[in-house]
Amino acid sequence: MTEEVKTSPIADFDWDAYEKGETKSDKSREELTRTYDESLNTVKDKDVIEGTIIALNKREAVVNIGYKSDGIIPMNEFRYNPDIKIGDVVEVFIENQEDKKGQLILSHRKARASRSWERVNQALENDEIIKGYIKCRTKGGMIVDVFGIEAFLPGSQIDVKPIRDYDIFVGKTMEFKVVKINPEFRNVVVSHKALIEAELEQQKREIIAKLEKGQVLEGTVKNITSYGVFIDLGGVDGLIHITDLSWGRVSHPEEVVALDQKLNVVILDFDNEKKRIALGLKQLQPHPWDALAADIKVGDKVKGRVVVMADYGAFVEVAPGVEGLIHVSEMSWSQHLRSAQDFLKVGDEVEAVVLTLDREERKMSLGLKQLKQDPWEDIEVKYPVGSQHTARVRNFTNFGVFVEIEEGVDGLIHISDLSWTKKVKHPSEFTQIGADIQVVVLEIDKENRRLSLGHKQLEENPWDVFETIFTVGSVHQGTIIEMLDKGAVVALPYGVEGFATPKHLVKEDGSQAKVEEKLDFKVIEFNKDSKRIILSHSRIFEDEAKAEKAEARKAAKRQPRKAEEAPALTTPVEKTTLGDIEALAALKEKLSGKA
Numbered sequence: 089m090t091e092e093v094k095t096s097p098i099a100d101f102d103w104d105a106y107e108k109g110e111t112k113s114d115k116s117r118e119e120l121t122r123t124y125d126e127s128l129n130t131v132k133d134k135d136v137i138e139g140t141i142i143a144l145n146k147r148e149a150v151v152n153i154g155y156k157s158d159g160i161i162p163m164n165e166f167r168y169n170p171d172i173k174i175g176d177v178v179e180v181f182i183e184n185q186e187d188k189k190g191q192l193i194l195s196h197r198k199a200r201a202s203r204s205w206e207r208v209n210q211a212l213e214n215d216e217i218i219k220g221y222i223k224c225r226t227k228g229g230m231i232v233d234v235f236g237i238e239a240f241l242p243g244s245q246i247d248v249k250p251i252r253d254y255d256i257f258v259g260k261t262m263e264f265k266v267v268k269i270n271p272e273f274r275n276v277v278v279s280h281k282a283l284i285e286a287e288l289e290q291q292k293r294e295i296i297a298k299l300e301k302g303q304v305l306e307g308t309v310k311n312i313t314s315y316g317v318f319i320d321l322g323g324v325d326g327l328i329h330i331t332d333l334s335w336g337r338v339s340h341p342e343e344v345v346a347l348d349q350k351l352n353v354v355i356l357d358f359d360n361e362k363k364r365i366a367l368g369l370k371q372l373q374p375h376p377w378d379a380l381a382a383d384i385k386v387g388d389k390v391k392g393r394v395v396v397m398a399d400y401g402a403f404v405e406v407a408p409g410v411e412g413l414i415h416v417s418e419m420s421w422s423q424h425l426r427s428a429q430d431f432l433k434v435g436d437e438v439e440a441v442v443l444t445l446d447r448e449e450r451k452m453s454l455g456l457k458q459l460k461q462d463p464w465e466d467i468e469v470k471y472p473v474g475s476q477h478t479a480r481v482r483n484f485t486n487f488g489v490f491v492e493i494e495e496g497v498d499g500l501i502h503i504s505d506l507s508w509t510k511k512v513k514h515p516s517e518f519t520q521i522g523a524d525i526q527v528v529v530l531e532i533d534k535e536n537r538r539l540s541l542g543h544k545q546l547e548e549n550p551w552d553v554f555e556t557i558f559t560v561g562s563v564h565q566g567t568i569i570e571m572l573d574k575g576a577v578v579a580l581p582y583g584v585e586g587f588a589t590p591k592h593l594v595k596e597d598g599s600q601a602k603v604e605e606k607l608d609f610k611v612i613e614f615n616k617d618s619k620r621i622i623l624s625h626s627r628i629f630e631d632e633a634k635a636e637k638a639e640a641r642k643a644a645k646r647q648p649r650k651a652e653e654a655p656a657l658t659t660p661v662e663k664t665t666l667g668d669i670e671a672l673a674a675l676k677e678k679l680s681g682k683a
Contacts, residue, residue: 137153140153157192160192160194168261180194208234226240230246264283288324304352305321311347313341316333317333332367332370333370337411354368354372370409384442388442392411392438394435401413402431418455421460423498441456442454473530481522505545509582509619511577526543552616564611569604580609591626
């Protein structure tokens with residue numbers, strides 16, 4: 089049995105009008121329309137107002153703004169906020185109150201854009217956290233939709249750790265902070281990293297406060313650089329310098345670790361203020377020197393690989409983390425200053441002799457030349473005095489030529505031992521650096537590791553022969569090749585040079601001889617020891633004049649006296665003879681003075 093519902097009639101209902109089909113008067117209808125219109129919001133095109141989402145689907149959202157009809161907004165305008173739901177209040181822009189179909193046209197994107205710069209500036213001033221939709225990648229970062237504005241998110245501001253794949257963030261909605269605005273170019277820069285840095289800083293302080301030197305922690309390789317490896321210790325980063333990765337030489341940290349690798353590290357040092365943590369990896373391993381074979385001693389031969397080169401030497405790794413230095417002076421018996429790169433290069437496998445070994449200081453010096461015999465030990469046997477050899481010219485000095493017969497065996501050829509006949513002013517006139525030259529060992533200085541060598545001694549001394557050719561008084565044709573203040577250098581036959589002073593260069597007509605003039609010269613002095621020949625051109629005609637006068641004098645003496653004139657001319661003849669004798673004496677003295 090149902091409960092009976094009691095109703096009461098309307099007191100002022102007009103039943104007559106109802107029967108005639110007239111429910112309201114025209115006036116009442118107008119009042120009703122006016123009342124209905126007043127109950128709705130008054131909106132204008134281009135206004136920005138708030139509305140409530142009353143329905144949602146994949147393509148669009150239905151928004152009630154209190155108008156006589158609801159508006160439709162495409163869902164792609166809400167991409168920045170994937171959490172949008174029915175009942176949310178959103179800003180809308182009135183594009184058109186009624187289109188051709190009578191539909192209210194709204195836009196959420198334009199509503200956001202119309203107030204975007206105001207809201208962006210407020211977010212910067214208030215350090216506000218806002219949401220943005222990552223639209224796409226761009227050079228150096230991402231493009232983010234913030235309040236309808238395309239903001240730039242630098243790659244370094246996405247996260248506190250380096251990002252290797254940017255594409256995984258495209259299409260995501262994330263929280264950001266506005267970090268920079270350029271009103272002139274309408275540029276906005278946002279950061280997601282800034283949101284978590286404050287929290288991380290607090291974590292770092294808490295973690296660093298608990299750290300102790302020598303503590304061993306587990307970490308993850310976060311980043312690898314040329315100088316070291318950054319390790320994530322669970323909210324705080326530490327650095328393993330490249331020198332603390334391994335006891336051995338490391339060219340690049342990638343040789344030892346890989347990204348995302350988990351490993352144990354030891355805390356070497358930390359700075360509370362700068363929040364820097366120095367970590368070590370090699371310190372967890374025994375030092376290689378402690379594991380070096382105990383039987384290795386000075387004089388032993390060891391093998392290793394060249395790991396570092398310097399001008400002064402090469403570092404050779406003879407065991408992992410154990411290195412010895414081969415100084416450049418121990419690479420060759422040669423005493424010439426050279427660079428270590430002339431002998432070795434990085435990567436070379438070498439055998440060397442242990443020269444010094446200090447296990448406490450962890451130092452070792454090695455030698456290469458000791459694998460070969462010192463050439464000076466039996467120098468007298470291999471290079472005896474008088475032996476002939478081929479040497480290479482290494483250097484010049486004003487007094488001679490330095491040559492190398494073999495590596496480590498050097499000698500000097502004095503400038504006077506280059507040629508028997510040619511007067512060499514500088515060795516560069518005779519040979520050149522790098523050229524081969526034949527030498528004879530003249531003297532051995534074993535203590536100073538130097539040989540005295542000669543080149544001219546390869547031939548017999550031609551001055552023994554010249555002594556028989558260029559005798560004093562002999563005449564030879566010569567050419568003046570050089571004029572000096574003290575006289576002239578004269579080229580003679582057989583490649584010999586002589587010297588004539590200016591007074592011996594006067595020709596018969598009284599003129600002075602000149603360069604390149606070919607004349608006859610008389611030898612007036614020959615010295616084999618000093619290899620000196622003194623010449624004279626003027627002496628030739630002067631001696632001829634003397635000879636003629638002497639001959640005339642002799643002829644006068646041989647002329648017979650007439651017997652009949654003898655008694656009468658006795659006294660005058662004696663006077664004439666005396667006069668002639670005085671004149672000849674004077675001439676002789678004069679000629680002697682010229683000589």
